[in-house]
Amino acid sequence: MIKVKNLHKSFSGEEILKGIDTEFEKGKTNLIIGQSGAGKTVFLKCLLGLITPTEGSIEYDGKAYATLDKEEQRELRKNMGMVFQGGALFDSMTVAENVMFPLKMFTKQTKSQRLDRVRKVLDRVDLLNVDKKFPSEISGGMQKRVSIARAIVNQPKYLFCDEPNSGLDPRTAILIDNLIQEITKEYDITTVINTHDMNSVLEIGENIIFLKDGRLEWQGNKDIIYKTESESLSNFVYSSDLFKKVREVQLKGI
Template sequence: MIKVIDIHKSFGDEEVLKGISTTFEKGKTNIIIGQSGSGKTVFMKCLLGLFEPDSGEIIYEGTAIQDMDKDEKSELRKQMGMLFQGGALFDSMNIEENVMFPLLMFSKKSKPEMLDRVNEVLKRVNLVNVNKKLPAEISGGMQKRVAIARAIVNNPKYLFCDEPNSGLDPRTATVIDNLIQEITQEYDITTVVNTHDMNSVMEIGETIIFLKDGKLMWSGDKTKIFKTDNEAVTDFVYSSDLFKKIRDAQQNESK
């Protein structure tokens, strides 16, 4: 579990995060939504320890990042997996080498043990016989699955996903969403997903927070997001033609 208490973050005279408090639950897909400029990316970088909040606390399993020494912060980073927006695979490395990279950096496993683990996570994301291929030789959806395998190869306690469906067609995006949720539940990970994709919200939104102008404006789950009367949330949700149709259908059914 990750607990956030009243964090603020400014850059110069611009206050980007304005007192956000929330909890990200273990074993659930916790989703952050909001328009561009809402503070989502800065918030996630604070969670990752890449930015230090000006005030407030980010608490991992009872210990605030701000109270950790250098070794404790290093250990925490080893417990984090990261799925980047574009996958961020190394073009010059084959799939096996890409997935093995975190093990080489952070584990003390032998090479055979590393290879066994690589094959285990590749199988978990439904990829076989791709070890020696380069990223350019596989599809975008397969690249995202490789990136997920790399993110979980070290058995992280925390998984962070930044726009995981960026650039994917709707069917492949749904596959990635479901895979993230399955892995979260299977490994009992605290997963935080940063997205603007309402389809993802409806697929895997177990807990959702909505940010606007650096403030937490709403929180709930996918069953409640269509029922809220929060105008900022409804404006965001129904900016998509698809969800406008869903709203209209719901309104017609209630008449």
């Protein structure tokens, strides 16, 4: 679990995050949503330890990041997996080498141990047959699955995903959503997803954090989001005619 308390972040006197209090639950897909400029990216970077909050604290399973020494911070980072928006795979490395990269960086495993772990995670994302290919030789959906395999190869406690469905067709996006949710439950990890994809919100949003102008406007799950009294959230989620019809059907079923 990740607990955020009174989180503020300012740049050159401009306050971006304005006192956020929330929790990201273990074993669930936690989604951060909001309009562009709402503070989602800054919030995610704070959670990753890439930028330091101006005020407030972030606790990882009861341990505040600000109280950790350098070795403890390094140990925490070992327990973080990251799926980047663009995949961020190394073009000059094969699929297997890309997945192995965190093991070389953070562990002292033998080559045999690393290869065994790589095979296991590639098998989990159904990509064992492309281990010797380069990223340019596989599809965008496959590249995202490689990114997921690399993110979980170190068996992290926390998994962060920045727009994991960016650039994917709807069918592939659903497959990636389902894969992330399955892995979250199998590994019992705390997964945080920064997304604009409303399909993801309504399909795997087990804990949804909606930011508006740097503040926490609403928090709930996909089963109650259509009941929201927040006009800004409703306008954001149900902006298309399709999602408006979905909401009408849901409300009629109450």
